[in-house]
Amino acid sequence: MTRNRTLSALLGIAVALLAGVVSPVAAQQGPLRITITDGVIEPLPFAVPGFVPENGAAGEYAANITRVVAADLAGTGLFREIPREAHISTVSNFDAPVAFADWQAINAQALIVGAVGVSGDQIVVKFRLFDVFSGQQMGEGLQFAGTPGTWRRMAHKVADAVYSRITGEGPYFDSRVVYVAESGPKNQRVKRLAVMDYDGANVSYLTDGASIVLAPRFSPTGNQILFTGYESGFPRIYLMDLNSMGVQALAQTEGNMTFSPRFAPDGRTVVFSLERGGNTDIYALDIGSGSVRQLTNSPSIETAPSFSPDGSQIVFESDRSGTQQIYVMPASGGEGQRISNGPGRYGTPVWSPQGDYIAFTKQNAGRFHIGVMRTDGSEERLLTASFLDEGPTWAPNGRVIMFTRESAGAGGQAALFSVDISGRNLRQIPTDGPASDPAWSPLLP
Amino acid sequence: MTILPKALLIVAALGLAACKNPDRFGAGGAGGADGAGGFGAGGIGMTGLGDPNDPTSIAYFNQAVGDRVLFAVDQSTLSPEARMVLQGQAQWLNANPTYAIIIEGHADEQGTREYNLALGARRASAVQDFLISQGVPQNRMRTVSYGKERPIEVCSDEACYAKNRRAVTVLSMGAGV
Incomplete structure (x- = not known):
């Protein structure tokens, strides 16, 4: 010292x-x-x-x-x-x-x-x-x-x-980001999964754009990706192995749509949303056995689940109060406790890898924000504001957030931005073309 | 509902073309994704839209009966106007039982991706439930949500949003869903 x-x-x-x-x-x-x-x-x-x-x-x-x-x-x-x-x-x-x-x-x-x-x-x-x-x-x-x-x-x-x-913070430069590369007009967007270094270098494409793909997520070891795809004509969750490039449909349930998947810290469990008869709830899938367990049971929309880093809790969004709000429940499921309390709507909560904050998307008064709050909902802080900011993802050190920013109008396009959790250093990540739905990998070994 | 402009018909045709594409994930995804059991690639076939003057054609359904209903912001309840359209749809669908039906739910861009997927599913389901109540067999129908992924109007004003908050009844040949 x-x-x-x-x-x-x-x-x-x-x-x-x-x-x-x-x-x-x-x-x-x-x-x-x-x-x-x-x-x-x-x-x-x-x-x-x-x-x-x-x-x-x-x-x-x-x-x-x-x-x-x-x-x-x-x-x-x-x-x-x-x-x-x-x-x-x-x-x-x-x-x-x-x-x-x-x-x-x-x-x-x-x-x-x-x-x-x-x-x-x-x-x-x-x-x-x-x-x-x-x-x-x-x-x-x-x-x-x-x-x-x-x-x-x-x-x-x-x-x-x-x-x-x-x-004194943890490292994060040696990491990758999986995202959706976009092209084509707004009413006929072509979406492909792509992966790049955190700074936009070394891009490679993982799908060919023939069907819509959304919201990829890394596994805790960084060698697998979960995503939602329309390959069958209906949204369904898939698991891609980045070494073999093999793709596997998960939680096949005929007639129901599945989306919004995310790994548990153990890498063996996947939480996701399943829609049945118009109602969406959160489920957990054990990848090895294929067994599926229902975690929420409510006539409202429950989606966007994200585990705490110790695996004991899940933060998610629900509109049971009439608008989208953020709730925390035990990993085993349940009612959950509402933690978002400000004006507006809160969605896409993501637990920080350090466990200290939850990042979210907030809509209020016609604007979108990326923000962070403590895990009990206190100390809410908005980091960005624009026509459409959404879908935060944490850097491996829990001190920087990447997200999607989309511009308005017929020519509106999506791009990836990052900001540190103090709200400073807002930057656009260089990508070949429009891009959305970033998900940060863990730190590479 | 009045006669829809020709542009809509073309869009509907494009939608069908996109659906029938038996696309794989490509890029080495071979051992991978399974097609949708019995409902995926090929299930939607190359159905001709037919002559809009033929009252049993898809073109007639789309234009004269009206293939879509609209929703208020964040809502999935059917307006009296929507119910009228859907009653017409049910009548026509019951009279033309050979068509398979996919109900697409959509949202406008003012919302997060996951929530809009769930909201689109609610809308599609509301339409399906109404059609069932009007005697259309459930096994002819399937719902799908596109969330905010497939707007039909591209401006960022309420004029466009109102048309994007929709559920569209998409027909194809073969009721064997």
Whole structure:
């Protein structure tokens, strides 16, 4: 702790930011030139000189990895990269002593030094993080090894380590997002399942667009996807294995439609909605045995179930009160306890992977919002507002939310956006075309 | 209901064409998804719409009888106007027993995806229940909800929303549902 006095002070600020509590008083105490005015955080300046290529084959990888590390950190809104042109020093040897004065002179608070070596089908990436103003290394150096095709993942791993050490939050850059890629006019949308890195890179398509697909969800291990599809002409839940690409229809019940599936934390149970005679309730399916259990029993619409991370409770939406509201029930089912209490309608609740918040979609006064609340409904906070925002999904660290934003009118299109849980750093995720229904994977191993 | 514009007929035809497509998930989904037992690919066939002047044709049903009813925001109750249309539908369907019936429920875009799926199902079911009460055999009918996935009007105003909050009675040959 003591050896990182300056960055530790920053850590306090970063955590405060993530918790949505900005304290100008605390900001004035630290030695850093971090200015907080009207709740706007001054991002932490960092420098990442080009990672050193340790042999001829590593040159391009080193440049690309450096670029992705910088983009990951700057993309959080918590960090600001000091551009290469402003650097006084260059780093040409990973193990050479750091010229701290040169980095202090350009006011870099954090310095990331890295190196990349490539031999045959192996790539090795290593890095060290320095607290420039204390002149100390922050945490130990780390090394990652893999095939060259995984270079982006290694860059994300480096950035994740830096992010975690400075903010105290869990990592999330090395993760993927499954979503629905959209094309075609509004009244004849073509929808395909697609999966990409969290930052929009490495897209691959999982279905061909011949039938409507909706709302995919990752399994807890990240190698399976649940979704709702119209392949049979009727909405039904499916399970796709990402290794074999095999697709299996689940909970086949003739004449009933099934939708809104989501895994339990055990990866063996799926909760979903089943419609019977116009009434929708929540059911649980044991994938192994195929047995189905009814969890809610009410003439109203019960849908959008999501487990607490410990698997003991399920948050869901119901319109039993007359409008969509959010309820929590035991995993075994039951009436549930209403937790949403503000004006408007609340839907699509999703329990945070850390268990501390529930994200939701809120409709009020003709606008849509993404928001978060505590699991008892308190401390409700709206993070976004637009014509149509819906369907939040949590980053693996529970500190960033991705969602669908759709624009109005005949030419309206959907896009993916992310925002941190303080409501800051709203960003559009780059996708090839219109996109909707994102679902974040767990952190990759 | 008055004669519907030709555009609707074309849309209905497109809808049928889309339904009959025995699509797979593609992209390696082979060992995978099962077709809908007895009701999937091929079950909806290439039914000709026929001549709208032929009172036993699908085109006549769609245009002269009226293939759809509309709903208020968030509602699935049938208005007196909707009941009139559905009485006409039931009469026609009972007189033309060879057609299979799919009732599609739809919602406007002001709502979350899952809720709109459930709401569309309520609407389709309300129509089915009414048709049953008018003597149409339940085993000729099936319901499906498209939620907000298939608007027929694309503006983001109440004028369009009102037409999108609908249940459409879609016919095909062969009552063997």
